[in-house]
Amino acid sequence: xxxxxxxxxxxxxxxxxxxxxxxxxxxxxxxxxxxxxxxxxxxxxxxxxxxxxxxxxxxxxxxxxxxxxxxxxxxxxxxxxxxxxxxxxxxxxxxxxxxxxxxxxxxxxxxxxxxxxxxxxxxxxxxxxxxxxxxxxxxxxxxxxxxxxxxxxxxxxxxxxxxxxxxxxxxxxxxxxx
Amino acid sequence: xxxxxxxxxxxxxxxxxxxxxxxxxxxxxxxxxxxxxxxxxxxxxxxxxxxxxxxxxxxxxxxxxxxxxxxxxxxxxxxxxxxxxxxxxxxxxxxxxxxxxxxxxxxxxxxxxxxxxxxxxxxxxxxxxxxxxxxxxxxxxxxxxxxxxxxxxxxxxxxxxxxxxxxxxxxxxxxxxxxxxxxxxxxxxxxxxxxxxxxxxxxxxxxxxxxxxxxxxxxxxxxxxxxxxxxxxxxxxxxxxxxxxxxxxxxxxxxxxxxxxxxxxxxxxxxxxxxxxxxx
Numbered sequence: 001x002x003x004x005x006x007x008x009x010x011x012x013x014x015x016x017x018x019x020x021x022x023x024x025x026x027x028x029x030x031x032x033x034x035x036x037x038x039x040x041x042x043x044x045x046x047x048x049x050x051x052x053x054x055x056x057x058x059x060x061x062x063x064x065x066x067x068x069x070x071x072x073x074x075x076x077x078x079x080x081x082x083x084x085x086x087x088x089x090x091x092x093x094x095x096x097x098x099x100x101x102x103x104x105x106x107x108x109x110x111x112x113x114x115x116x117x118x119x120x121x122x123x124x125x126x127x128x129x130x131x132x133x134x135x136x137x138x139x140x141x142x143x144x145x146x147x148x149x150x151x152x153x154x155x156x157x158x159x160x161x162x163x164x165x166x167x168x169x170x171x172x173x174x175x176x177x178x
Numbered sequence: 179x180x181x182x183x184x185x186x187x188x189x190x191x192x193x194x195x196x197x198x199x200x201x202x203x204x205x206x207x208x209x210x211x212x213x214x215x216x217x218x219x220x221x222x223x224x225x226x227x228x229x230x231x232x233x234x235x236x237x238x239x240x241x242x243x244x245x246x247x248x249x250x251x252x253x254x255x256x257x258x259x260x261x262x263x264x265x266x267x268x269x270x271x272x273x274x275x276x277x278x279x280x281x282x283x284x285x286x287x288x289x290x291x292x293x294x295x296x297x298x299x300x301x302x303x304x305x306x307x308x309x310x311x312x313x314x315x316x317x318x319x320x321x322x323x324x325x326x327x328x329x330x331x332x333x334x335x336x337x338x339x340x341x342x343x344x345x346x347x348x349x350x351x352x353x354x355x356x357x358x359x360x361x362x363x364x365x366x367x368x369x370x371x372x373x374x375x376x377x378x379x380x381x382x383x384x385x386x387x388x389x390x391x392x393x394x395x396x397x398x399x400x401x402x403x404x405x406x407x408x409x410x411x412x413x414x415x416x417x418x419x420x421x422x423x424x425x426x427x428x429x430x431x432x433x434x435x436x437x438x439x440x441x442x443x444x445x446x447x448x449x450x451x452x453x454x455x456x457x458x
Contacts, residue, residue: 019211022287029288030429032361036291051181058182067204068287070294070324070332073197074189081182088179121293129339131362135292138363 006167007045007053013158014041014061017150022068032135036117036143038065039110040151042080043102044158046087058084071120079116083109099155106151107144114140205327209302212330216286216300278398279440280314281305285431286330292360295338297321297431302329311396312437317425318402319343319390320434333434336403336424337367344393345371345403347386353393356403356422367429369422374409388422396437 021037028034045057062077069076090105091097097105118136189197230238267274283301290296301307303326313320313333321341324334334341341358355372371388385405392399404422412419 022289023215025291026288029290032290032363032365032367032429034289034291055181055185059185063200063204064208067201067208068289068298068332070296070334073201078186078189081186085179085182117291117293125340129360131365131368132292132339132360134362135360139292 005165006162007049007057009158009161009165009167010045010049011057011060013154013161014045014057015064016157017041017154018061018065021150033142034139035146036110036114036139037147037150038076038079038113039083039108039147040103040106040154042083042109043087043106043151044155046084047091047097047102054084071117075120076113079113083112086112102155103148103151107147110147111140111144114143202327205330209327209329212286212298213300216284219286220284277440278312278437279306280435281307281438282433282435283307283331284433288431290335290337290361290429295335295341295358295360296324297333297335297434299331299333299434299436300329301436302327302331304328306438307331307436308438311439312394313434314397314401314437315425315427315431315434317427318404319397320428320431322396323436331436335428336369337361337428343397344391345388346391346399347374347388347406351391353391354388356388359421361429366426367424369404369424370419371406371409371422372412372417372419374418374420375416385423398437 017037017040021035025034041061042058045054049057058080059077062074062080065076066073086109087105090101094101121132281301283299283305285297286300287298289298299313307323307326309323309326311323311326313322319336321333321335321338322343323331325332336358337360338358339360343356344353345356346353352375354374357370357372359368359370361367385407388403388406390397390399390401390403402425404424406420406422409418409420411417
């Protein structure tokens, strides 16, 4: 199978989104608020990349983010892999996905990642107090609200970079791009 | 899907060393980006400071001079107290307390979620920082080094629920337990104190100063943790517990100092090399 450079574009844009989220969280730390906007990361790679390149994208995006997290190494990478699997199943069920469906999928995946991190924190006895649930509720509401514009931005950014790189035709499942 | 599932199975079945090595490698790979971003922020601060008018600079200089004079007096007092302390320790033939070197580091990233409370600093193993070392700031105890990489380190903040150290009320040597509490959004940081045995602690009506205890190991005795307004009898009916009000500057940490054990050497301060506002 011919190797393309789509996975590099998707991996780079994922790392950019995660880095921008970290910068925003740094600014919001004074108010005790944090955002999780990782939901859109695996939507397009899962819909457009062949298996080998999807694996590279999942591994690189996940391990890069994992390096700064207190979770076990590979935790977010595993979530990304699970997210990619859900996206593939959704595509098999729904056929070529429209833009709104892709954003809905990103929203759903973000919620699932949120639940996974919460489960990890509870398992490690990092949470459970009244403040924990209050903090979590505010973070969740804000994250789920802001993940929609974040997904719109990421998909447009990826489209733009692909166009600039002359890769608009799509390597594998181009029908999903529209 | 099969490829992803197989990859995940291989990953989680791999030895812990392999996973830890990959994490350390990626952290090292990311370090230049994080440090570069931090320097850009410093430069941004520098240029914003350059926009200040001369009157503002004169006022700031005057304030700095006042603080410097105040600090000089405090240093003289501290030196006298230290000398007296050493004399008494020699009389009682007490073993010397471990010394610390203060390694000052800039904060490059703050990550204060409901799941974890941590910051990343711009110094790491290269500067002698290791896991478990205490971290302080202008207001007292800031946290503990959780993961020291080569050029950066992750610090678990005092507000993290998994942060727990031995403490004491002011000069009273009775040990109590301090625990971090996840801060609520838009509110000041707090902690909890447990195991207070003296029931008449709050008789004076004044807030009690909670400070670190040398029993904590990674902190010297007497560093401020916070204030306690009220104590309540715990469920066992024997000990008391209460809410500790922490310093609000914890929410906007820009610079911290790591307490690097340094034998019995006196406390020395190793300044951060790239502090934009520093100067004569």
